[in-house]
Amino acid sequence: MALRDTSRPEAAGPVPSVAAPLEPADRDRLLGGAHHDPHAVLGAHPVPDGTLFRALRPNARAVSVVVDGIRTALSSEGGGLFSAVLPVAEIPSYTLLVVYDDGEQEVEDPYRFLPALGELDLHLIREGRHEQLWKALGAEPMTHQGVTGTRFTVWAPNAQGVRVAGEFTYWDGTQYPMRSLGASGVWELFLPGIGEGEPYKFEITSRDGRRFLKADPMARRAEVPPDTASIVHASHHEWGDGGWMARRGDTPVHEAPFSVYEVHLPSWRPGLDYRRLAKELPAYVSTMGFTHVELMPVAEHPFGGSWGYQVTSYYAPTSRLGTPDDFKYLVDALHQAGIGVIMDWVPAHFPKDDWALARFDGDPLYEPGDSRRAEHPDWGTYEFDYGRTEVRNFLVANAVYWCEEFHIDGLRVDAVASMLYLDYSRDSGQWEPNVFGGRENLDAMAFLQEMNATVYRRCPGVVTIAEESTAWDGVTRPTDSGGLGFGLKWNMGWMHDSLQYMQKEPVHRKYHHNEMTFSMVYAYSENYVLPISHDEVVHGKQSLVSKMPGDWWQRRANHRAYLGFMWAHPGKQLLFMGQEFAQGAEWNEAHGPEWWLLDDDYCSAGDHRGVQQLVRDLNARYRSLPALWQRDTDPDGFQWISGDAADDNVFAFLRSGTAGTPLLAVSNFSPVVRHDYRLWVPDGMPAWQEELNTDDLRYGGSGVGAEGPCKPEDGFLRLTLPPLATVWLTPEH
Template sequence: MKPYESSETAAVLPGPRPLVPAGVQAVPEAPLAPGEVERLVGGWHHDPHGLLGAHPTAQGVAVRVLRPLAERVVVVTEHEAFELTHQQDGLFTGLLTEFAALPAYTLRVTWNGTEFEQEDGYRFLPTLGETDLHLIQEGRHEQLWQALGSHIRTIDGVTGTAFAVWAPNATGVRLVGDFNGWNGTSHPMRSLGRSGVWELFVPGLGEGTRYKYEIATRDCRQMQKADPLARQTECPPGTASIVTASRHRWQDADWMSARASRTAHDAPMSVYELHLPSWRNGLTYRQLAEELPAYVRDLGFTHVEFMPVMEHPFGGSWGYQVSGFYAPTARLGTPDDFRHLVDSLHRAGIGVIVDWVPAHFPKDDFALARFDGTPLYEPADPNRAEHPDWGTLEFDYGRAEVRNFLVANAVYWAEEFHVDGLRVDAVASMLYLDYSRENGQWTPNEHGGRENWDAVRFLQEMNATVYRRAPGIVTVAEESTAWPGVTRPTDQGGLGFGLKWNMGWMHDTLEYIQHEPVHRKYHHNEMTFSMVYAYSENYVLPISHDEVVHGKRALVSKMPGDWWQQRANHRAYLGFMWAHPGKQLLFMGTEFAQGAEWDHEHGPQWWVLEEGWPAHGDHDGVRSLVRDLNRLYLDTPALWQLDSDPAGFSWIDGGAADDNVFSFIRYDADHRPIVAVVNLSPVVRHGYRVGMPSVRADVRDARWLEVLNTDDFVYGGSGVGNPDPVKAEPVEWNGRDTSVELTLPPLSTIWLVPA
């Protein structure tokens, strides 16, 4: 391979082709203006196609070819060959007087005595049409990844790769990669006018080609940048973009069809959150596809939620500092490998939610920061650009092209990877201009307020677009404030999310559960307050990765008491969580009560489940509980059908603070009940009377069957409970006509249904 050439773009010739002469000398062309050549060779030219390639003139066809360090360039038509003259700095030119318009041709380029045959990429028209460019300018290209980025195309019978990048403030853009020795001199791109897009078609380049864009800035610098719309990247620490094409054949048509017919609000949703690189350390996407669906299906979760899978330079960010928004991380395989994982989960009946991070991006030089030498994806105002918490940059949501980049990205993951949901990270940091900023560190909006209305409009557009284009998808907001209408439809002024993480429930209940039982009566309202606002939004109850890192301790380790009491508290808390209105989310490792915080380098403590480990039964018992919680949850519409409807919930007694007991009813759409009684005291309560709902108006002595007891022996409990059906008595209690006497196990949750 010779300088600036690739084995993919050039074929070595053993000698002249039969019937074609080695090349007669073309008529020398008058030299171009020196400034033009210098701008072209230096990478500062906005229209290299206006100089290079074949151009009709009054004297014939002028052909110009830029091949630095070449010894000889010959233009080959079907029957003739013409040798060009080297003008300067690798620019070869000639005037073919025999032609008024040059037909298709190839080039023969000689380096060190060896000839290579090539197509001339500068003889082709732009690969983006007027519609694409108009939509990009307007910020309305909902499939932006099909226009920008790199795409293998066949044009006039010639196969190669088309490249396009948005860099409106660049003074020149060149393509660099493994095909030209990372020197872009021979591959300048053309500007497509006011759109700010630069484009180039390179014949012969195909899958696996590594590339970047070399951008010339207004202050006379040149930077190499990864493609913002690259659909595949090098594995970090490599930062190059890679040309790719999907060959995956989806097998989830039944899943996608069924998904389109239901909504998340009135359907069961029990989510297993995981960090793919560390769930089973060292597994690829395809290896995960062999293990993860079976594991999740066995435990009965309806969905998985992946912490960000988009490419990111620093593994310690867990994916939350994204550099490649359109590329699954190469750490675990190719984009098609990731498609295979999603497909496998769908075929196992499991939905896939991915964390999506439109709130910020890292400052790495190779990525989005000051992409064309100016603030482009980030606001020009440094008070708005800098994210104070994470040392990153925020997006400029008021710029149409940036908003388009993000909206199209959300659509991309739904359409190209069939994901069933997007959990949007750090929404609060987007909504407020003063988020984590002191006075003087932020600029008010046009009305003098703290709301970021550009971000609001972006989130509304994203949600409306994704729901329109991907039937059955759900978007979930991680939003930690009281911003009104997060899950209200956009046509009613809301942000348009389907669900919102209930951070208040999470904070309050974890605060309560960490107290010693003797002190819990003073914090009783922390377990009940969530019902004051439970129907203000559509909620998910999250026990996520954020709650088991950075010194917060694993869930079981937050619990007071000895090891037995910690596990009992853990089980009782999960029983309460699954019975509470809202969808559930549980982070990996919590399903078997691992005692250590999560470590992204090592993942869950699977070894505590191994044969011979002293606490094996304890941990496996908790996992058995999670399995049964999910099974009963799926089989009991009362636990999910009216999550967003106050008619689906009623307190029996939310005020038994001295007893540390909570009792309530969940109803389904047909008013069929399930009763949950939670005893967060370490003592057994015999003969504890609880008012019960009427099963039917004409039945006052219904029997109630205990279908779940977190203190069961099989879960590692003490085995106290109500093994036989309990008969309701016509004794008024808790404001109800009938009641039952129950045995409440210590530190437990029990569920009862009509027998």
């Protein structure tokens, strides 16, 4: 609200009388930020002698009421309070003329407006059933009673008082106390003239009288870190992905191709913002043939080194890369390129920053009051109080928010195991059993069920994915059958076992053969994703290719063979950026993938570019072969051909789709060529042809493989197996 000179001549009007001063208790609470109903003492109110006007304008030299163009001065009560009684029987339409040292400002009085939040909203908030909570809480630009401005609302049930502060108040909240809307714990104030782009916070007076500034938990936009204010935001993005949104739910995800490229947006191509990423990322992912991208957390977070996993603003995309509409532009571009967007979502914990969610209104609010449940021992953060109605609503609505407002196609829920177990990373005496004497967190379980059920009901075509590292039963079972209701689950067991096998020297692998076959014992107990994620290529774990034994050629060959095995194995797949071209260094968020490895000056055709070409071909073949994805959750879609050839380091299995056309995948994880290798195949196939060979020369391999179709003899194929390679074969067309 810029100052302007509005000097006008005095006009004859009603003669004001001095108003009775505020009761001392009201005055102290109002000026001390602890008044629950400032609208009862500020604004215009009928009194026996007419209408009492009272305004709170700190640092003002004078304040006048303007009615029908006539200006009437108010008397100073001290402390920034100004008042007078005008001899008018009904409350007129009026504005305030406020005089400061550098000019005058004519403004609407916030305290003449009725609440801008309806009773239905408050009822749903109290019940914890407001599935579009972001439309009721936070900062909402709007027109209210014919005046444009912003409605500010915040849940702070333990506060004595809440005030709005921003650059428009020089970060002093005195001028704009909010009113309490009763048992809901919600505070509200409509501020005329405040619009988009204004930074703000809430100044809270706690139960014990402390005052502090807090960012808005429901903020839809935040300042660029290290600044921490929330920003008033309204979206103006016009979506162009109608075709994608209409089609995305046509085929259940577990019966569709699902090949995921995991991306850390700030470091994928350092320096690119959302808009520039929208030009480069869809083009690259399309070229590589992935069906989806999975974005490491994009919600606002103060510390970049957390990679987004310590969230402070759950409703705001990180402003490091642009505005919320810029992020929508990126999602839109990916959809228009035919690429689904999955987003990491972190409801397991939140950081202790004193300006954010922690002890939000001076008491435990989003976190439990019981210290044994409040703090996460691994990460130095707080856990959410999943048993509190409003907190559960905050999180469930947040999941819906990203799917509805940003057209996100999937939520990968981080650290689910840490939510499900009361004793997670805790010793004896540091946790309390549930009401049945068990270690399960029943509140977290109920929250996850509600979140999944709500998202699937409201957002057709969306998939939820659990990063759950234990054997919790029914993670992907429907909620009406007692499961948690996720669509997919990361197969951490497969990841751990298969990588442990691959890191062994080939001469030792025969002693660990079961580590590659054990996953099929439980492959159909859940709907799985096979993840080679960022977690596996940081903090001393080495990049994927660097985990492999042998010289550089053997490492790349192992890498290629492993990817061929992974793409053929039942379950969807996920690969973290940089691993698609076998970079040798661990990922570092400061510089991202080592793209220079693909430059002509450095890379021969069969080196890093060869691995990249393999991933491109794996995805192309995968998408064109329903046998690899159509029956991922059906045991009849898989058959071992050779699962016990430990001495040979060979694995062979069949995959089949609903049409019955099979694919034969054979992996030789030894460094020797195996000539005339005998494998049984089903009857009725006159010949088998090589569909893909990770030892192909163009991938950097040795070029060993079939020279043409291979015909079964007495029900067996006799193959030449390349060294450290995976071969896919299909019946000859």
